[in-house]
Amino acid sequence: MTTTWATATATHCPYCALQCGMRLAPAAGPVPVEVRERADFPVNRGALCGKGQNAAALLAPGARLTTPLVRDVWDTKDGRGGRGELRAASWAEALDRAASGFAAVREEHGADAVGVFGGGGLTNEKAYQLGKFARIALRTATIDYNGRFCMSSAAAAGRIAFGVDRGLPFPLADIPRTDCLILVGANPAETMPPALRYFRELRENGGTLIVVDPRRTRTAEQADLHLQPVPGTDLALALGLLHLLIADRMVDVDFVAERTSGFEQARAAAMAHWPERVERITGVPVAQLREAARHFGRARTGMVLTARGPEQQSKGTDTVGAWINLCLASGKAGRLYSGYGCLTGQGNGQGGREHGQKADQLPGYRSIEDPAARAHVAAVWGVEPEDLPRSGRSAYELLDSLGAPGADGVRALLLMGSNPVVSAPRAARISRRLRSLDLLVVSDLVLSETAQLADVVLPSTQWAEETGTMTNLEGRVLLRRRATEPPDGVRSDLWVLRELAERLGAKGPGGEGGFDDDPETVFAELRRASAGGQADYAGISYERIAAEDGVFWPCPAEDHPGTPRLFLDAFATPDGRARFAPVSHRPAAEEPDTEYPVHLTTGRVLAQYQSGAQTRRVAELNAAAPGPFVELHPRLAARVGVAEGEPLAVVSRRGRVVAPARISDAIRPDTVFMPFHWAGPGRANTLTNPALDPTSKMPEFKVCAVRLEVLRLERTGEDA
């Protein structure tokens, strides 16, 4: 077959929140399409990283699930029951088993004993339908998603400060036009390489790039100034910079007076964080603090962008709030080429949090506790407001309650597009909780580590086989287009939800309250449900997205141009003013001590994506990043007596893992780093601390205390 690029399908990469534009053309062989760059898409301008270039590999039938799987269970005389192996089943058997299991648990334990766990990679249509399925087909409050582990602290801080959460309040194309940018706990050189060109262009234009990271990452190597704080101390660092802005009279007093509220409390907290104190807490020398404050304070325009570093902390909301304070005090928000933004991670991390798969939200970024919001969404769904459940528990709380006895226990779970066996904190415990369920139903395109524990596995279509919308990190709503037929035996998640809803006695397709499996029909309903909400999609259609290469929300009407830049006239708070956060430094939930003397921080590598369920199955990516490692400084390596490549045990209060040592002077001597993409003996999340941020309920992935042991024969992977 000759590849016909003239008729190729324009779509987007299945992985990260950059949602790079790409083209797919039919190809001969088991992989049915070929990937090419798409130079005219404005976000990535033709560039793709290795993940995107190799994305088609998983479309081959041999690389993914192509039939439903069911596990037989039986009673035994001792009452403990038995469980067989997963075996192939028909769709009818698998769906009947799932639906009857959900109904039985609901009957015996109540509606909230059936849980739903979604993912930040689901299209807007799927995320919307999953939230609706939970609320009106299962009638459960127990729904949340893995995006809670991703950017929820930034979302919470953004809503507090600005009244609305959109990852970036401006297009990426604005970045090269700002004078000074502080990138905090973000490593786009590895997580979204095509975005790096914006930071390079910023420097070529004479701007200053400051990177804050405990590691000298590939991104930090490109910075004018790299601040290398102790993990978990970014809040003190931001307070110290604000202190210097105030002390050196770099506060924009007119902006603070006219467009903000709450400065005095923030000022008082900052004044208690003088440079020498901040150096003691963070390890960042006073001279570097002064240099950073001078660059940012004196710049005419400036931006602060955060990612998981400051966000995945038990004080993540306050930490992001402190960085926002810095923007507000210096007048660098709500103005062209200035502002605070969050670099969202997952492909639809933005849209996934807007349309109802979060425990406390209804579509349109509405609060599920708001009577007006409940009335609006109930009318779209054809139910009474009082029929809608209230807020449920957050992601880790939900996972931690699986299989627990009593009223709080979740006994059955529908999990869609997530792999918590690898990605959840304290992962060995979460694996045990998943095993203790009466029924686990997993919809996925591969047999992930979590799917391997399931009673029912439903093989789902993937990006190139389906149409739907994704919202990238800029708030730009994009169209994912179907380019090839799925293999026989594979179905879309929308079809699965329709079938389950029918079996559970909810309305069938068509009309309000029904469960349709046509993406455009679901999107039309999503538009109505979101109308008038903060994330208003009412004016966005598939036709418009195609014609305009994406539409920025809010877009309340078809003749509305969309909103690439937020806050230029007013912030989205009731009085139009941005709010300073009254925050003060506090230590991480777990600090090093004599038993566990070293910090552990976790993150990603270039060739793998999130839990690795997909990228670990791609030969080219696996060759580039075949397994976990423990990165540590030469001085620390000498102290513990480990050489490059030798196995090193890392032990926390929650478990023990082993991975080869990778010795590098790019990391602080008091800290080790592990990537979290792998299961098995090197699973980083066996170690991580589920201490939750009180506002966002984000677990503290980014910092915990560990000890290192050089051992030749290891017992691994057990939860403490």
Ligand code: SF4
């Ligand atoms: S940067 Fe993200 S969206 Fe772009 S090709 Fe890589 S993984 Fe895909």
